[in-house]
Amino acid sequence: MPTITLEFPASVFSTLQKSPEEFAKEVRVAAAVQWFAEGLLSQSRGAEIAGISRAEFIDECWRRKVPVCQQTAEEMLEDAGSAADTRR
Structure with missing residues (x-):
């Protein structure tokens, strides 16, 4: 898997009260949820x-008010109409 490096001022971590690892995970989740909201990803790919698991991803979407x-x-x-027509 390719790796990218983003640089942030050290003060970001203390301001947000997060370790660099927690911050990185939060950025990944935020990006995945945003891309899902834009219709660029499926739930599975976003997760x-x-x-995280798909169930956790769905919970995260709900938490961020993303349908x-x-x-x-x-x-x-x-x-539903197509399915009903198929059964006939």
Whole structure:
């Protein structure tokens, strides 16, 4: 897996009261949730990037008020109609 390095002032860690490791994990989770919210990632891929389970990723989305279902109500109704038509 490729590695990237980001530099932050040391004061960031004391201001946020986080170790560099905690900060790095939080940045990964925040990025994955944002990319998921933009429709760029699936839940599974977001969880993989964040380094957490899918269930934890879903919880994190809820905590950050990001909808975990990326279908609109109209799309869900359309899918339900298609499924009903298939059964007939």
